[in-house]
Amino acid sequence: MLEAFFEPTSVAVIGASTDPDKLGHAVLKNLVDGGYADRGQVYPINPTATEILGYPAYPSVLEVPDPIDLAVVVIPYKFVPAVLRECGEKDTPAVIVISAGFREAGREGLERELELVDIAREYDIRLIGPNCLGVIDTFTPLNASFSAGTPPAGPMGFMSQSGALGTAILDWAQAGRLGLSKFISLGNKADVTEIDLLEVMVEDVDTRVILMYIEELANGQAFIETARRAARQKPVVAIKSGVTQSGARAVSSHTGSLAGSEQAYQAGFRQASVLRAESMESLFDMALAFGYQPLLQGNRIAIITNAGGPGILATDALEHAGMSLSRFEVETIHELEQRLPDAASAANPVDVLGDARADRYRFALEAVAGDPNVDGIMVVLTPQAMTEIEATAGAVVALASKTDKPVLACFMGEAQVEAGIDILTESGVPNYPFPERAARAFQAMADYRTARARPEPEFVEFDVDRPAVQDVFDGVRSEGRVTIGDAEARAILVAYDMQIPKSELAETPKQAVEVAREIGYPVVLKIASPDILHKTDVGGVKVGLQNAEDVRDAFELMTYRAQRYLPDARLWGCLVQEMVPSGGLEVLVGMNRDPQFGPLVTFGLGGIYVETLKDVTFRIAPFSPEEAEAMLDEIRARALLDGVRGEPPADKEAIVDALLRIGQLVQDFPEIVELDINPLVVYPENQGAIAIDMRLVLTQETEPGDSK
């Protein structure tokens, strides 16, 4: 559906100019110089000129006798709506709006942009931009942008929300650092977004790796779904900048204070199997490895080096990256020992010594490439007196062309090694100036392998009592409240089949004593009020009450205190609750709704682990049982779940079950904006977990159709 952007049969440049200083000229010139004019029709559109760069010009697309497949708009913003309508009347399916002056220019600009979207919808036009650099497809070839020159063709598909970063990337590409298949400057993303382009690039046979520069995603859920499908086919690497602050929104839960936009992106990228680059440099380093080398099938790397120091740096970096050094077969070591000098190291890292010429490298490369314990090879070279730099590069290239294992090079230095690096790069063996960067590229390859090995998520759906929850919400809404705790929260937990302590509301001390006798001593007493969310802060909780006198005393003291310190709070009485068995581990399960990604579910150990150490992890709902299990492994204090100091292992299945049920609850009811179960007390294996307390916050206003 978006082919017209990349392989159009004809292109009109609306705003094509005879003035070489104008962008409208640059776009036309790129179409011609980039080779498109040899393949399709080019129509400059200009109100006065009769011909530009040798092509007949027309005053409007409507005057062009033939159909127009793609229009590139480079005119002042106020004329854009009118020409977009003309494109519509011409049945042009694809329009790139380069012109600025829209959403990025404030409120009026936003209105102009929405007008464009309306016109595009009306005429069934797909639109890239506005406020962008344009589109390049090097294989068509099509350069429908105002870039300075056209980058070389290659395996990397790049989409960027920043046009300026795009210019830098194109410059690197033209300097021979990398080759691009498609380049799309997304601009304001009024219509076409990353999600559409992911679908295009995953189908594109010329694209081996998809690269993204993202500042903000509009629809996180759709992104996760599309990117996850894409990542099954080819690696998707993204750099995300500009983590926005959660800002002034009042936060009333632990989860709310822990979960920000950064956490949501981190969880979202992981669930989407998108590899996140920490920096531009790392993005390119990863892109080179994925673009030009076969995928890594394991995480055991062999290093071949002509110097000890860099060999150690490479080893450190690989181990730091969680990779391992291959342990060679005995035969490999024998082979190496026979052919290398005595002082050489035949174990990994293989040190071919400072006086190694190309033949020694060649032999070592072949020996380790044939070893079944080697998944990838790093070749380190320092320029020494005897080193044959170009011949060694030739040996590396020859080996890389016949093995299906990735080979990354690290020829260190600059002037002396330049010719060798050129040989490597031209034949698709990426060179990194430092061993640490080659190690990180291998790490990214291993991460991709892990992500792709994860099974397709299968979401479970529990049989729950949604109407009961809806009833609670309706009741709360009818009183004009948005916060929920106590009995109301317990009703919700019961509706979603989660275990809670036995409890009952008592309105008088006498009633409390009766309830306590039914439940059985010892009991807990909690003040019950819709206006007191943080009960412990006002002395509203007493535990371990052993008898009727304890219960009566606690009831009276707590109601007295509440009346005295919070005279406006409505008091419903006290909740009498079963003392849950000791020996459980307190954990937190929570949710906070992220503006981009939706329900962000949190897990962590309770108490100081959450409050002080912020030892928590996140997933976007929906997530599979495997993802919920993975959460348990991601916290630093995970050993506590397995049992330390003689404690038995905790019932992890019960935690996974709680995470999944809460994930379902917050999907079923989008009006829940925050939720905390704190604590969920988890007992030893097969003994379950009890949700002691839950608090929820609803959206401020009921929106019809919010809930299923």
Place this chain on the structure above:
Amino acid sequence: MLEAFFEPTSVAVIGASTDPDKLGHAVLKNLVDGGYADRGQVYPINPTATEILGYPAYPSVLEVPDPIDLAVVVIPYKFVPAVLRECGEKDTPAVIVISAGFREAGREGLERELELVDIAREYDIRLIGPNCLGVIDTFTPLNASFSAGTPPAGPMGFMSQSGALGTAILDWAQAGRLGLSKFISLGNKADVTEIDLLEVMVEDVDTRVILMYIEELANGQAFIETARRAARQKPVVAIKSGVTQSGARAVSSHTGSLAGSEQAYQAGFRQASVLRAESMESLFDMALAFGYQPLLQGNRIAIITNAGGPGILATDALEHAGMSLSRFEVETIHELEQRLPDAASAANPVDVLGDARADRYRFALEAVAGDPNVDGIMVVLTPQAMTEIEATAGAVVALASKTDKPVLACFMGEAQVEAGIDILTESGVPNYPFPERAARAFQAMADYRTARARPEPEFVEFDVDRPAVQDVFDGVRSEGRVTIGDAEARAILVAYDMQIPKSELAETPKQAVEVAREIGYPVVLKIASPDILHKTDVGGVKVGLQNAEDVRDAFELMTYRAQRYLPDARLWGCLVQEMVPSGGLEVLVGMNRDPQFGPLVTFGLGGIYVETLKDVTFRIAPFSPEEAEAMLDEIRARALLDGVRGEPPADKEAIVDALLRIGQLVQDFPEIVELDINPLVVYPENQGAIAIDMRLVLTQETEPGDSK
């Protein structure tokens, strides 16, 4: 004392060769081509040749009619001792041994190396190497190495334990990436070490930043002291590779299992104020900033950019690095608003927009450089249609030359920005291809500022009872033991004035009851045996004993169990101990002796924080009270020390006191190889701390003179 290595009046090349393929020829040629021959005398030494490269050759240094200040030895290893003696007889003060075949070649090689050291000592010769690349001083100029060519002069002093890495570094330097003042390949460090060279470089006016590649330090304590003094004068940046495993040594304490060589280097570098580079790339990035720009005086950075995306990346990276963005004065913002276009951002990061020419950059640079809230400036440029790349580079260079604030550039791209980058580099404004790398360079500058602002450490010495400790050790030794706990450990704690619980040994149940009455109930009973270090593991500890019956029962049960399960253990009876007040926080104070750095003192919270979360920090003794305080701030769970959930703050002074006293103890007695106080129970502020239990391990054999 080492001047002869860098500014010799005459140089002999022993092993100078007429064969251009020989290293002995390369060294002589470098001396000549590097410019030394114009300044001092050059003497080729060769048994047969009469002249080499136009210089008269001599069969031996003894035949040279004039004195020889520096000799460079490039002959097979077996002849090296003899010529070293000849140098001694010639009164040559400095010798560089390039020849290999020593320590690195195994046991026989090590013996040869020790022979060299003996000869050097005998004749008062200082020796660099063996097994090295040589020495370069670009300002003398002297190139006494077999490097390929001579690097340009510049502000960086580099010493490397790896010759091969050295060759790569020289190649980068020759490609114009950096300029060197001195370059020393250390080789096997038989005599001259990093410590000697730190002293040379700190006095060297041509060296502005000291760079080190370290694989291993022989004397960590001397390194800390020398490097700390050096770092007061100029930045010292090191990359440390090859973290060695502690290996097969049995570890019997928590501290031992937590503290490895990596932890010792980390602590040592921090105490030495040495900045540690994570990678070679980062070493060079830091070196460029320190070498060519003034020091940073605060951590508030201004960013000027012509593109939003890279501006955001730069902001993210600075914040991630713990720096802050400058908040401009109102006047600065007004000035910027008046001179920049409406759509530009006058706040930080300053966005001069994509169509900015050099004048707009120039104006913005001057405005922010004049703002008192700006400590450093990052200039980001992407090559866009209107961008004047070279003129903008000129504006950056002009500003940098008149401000005393560091200016770092980030001109992104490659082919298009190349000429601009050359202008920057030639005038000493470092350029980084990506904003994240410029941000990390600023971070290193801020780290250096912080390190240099730390006061000179003042070590305290407590008045303690050393003879009492010596008595305990003597007693333990006389029984052939090396482990110490219980009463013996308590005697040590008392000798070093640390608080311990009241306690007394009881040999019988009856005696235990008497002691308990004296101490006052409740009490703790612990099995007392020199052979049982981990008492809880054998049920050898009972707490909370309330009365005589409890004490009697516990005594009999514990001795029965010990006799039954550990029939060979010597039993002294049981220790009756005061139950220390509840409400304390358990912390660990420990020590493990590192082979390079000596006593490595550990601090962390007790229990699962140490065992599971490994949340601990380290210092090499001696350390100052300020360093001990800093340790308390370095653990992740530090908030617990300040009191969370309504707990009062802990007595931090008492912890600092304990750390300092233990630091003194392990310095006073080098025969202590491991030590754990676990737990030290810390009470609220001003209420002190009690050491509940201590275990020590001594060296296997008494070495006379080990203790003071």
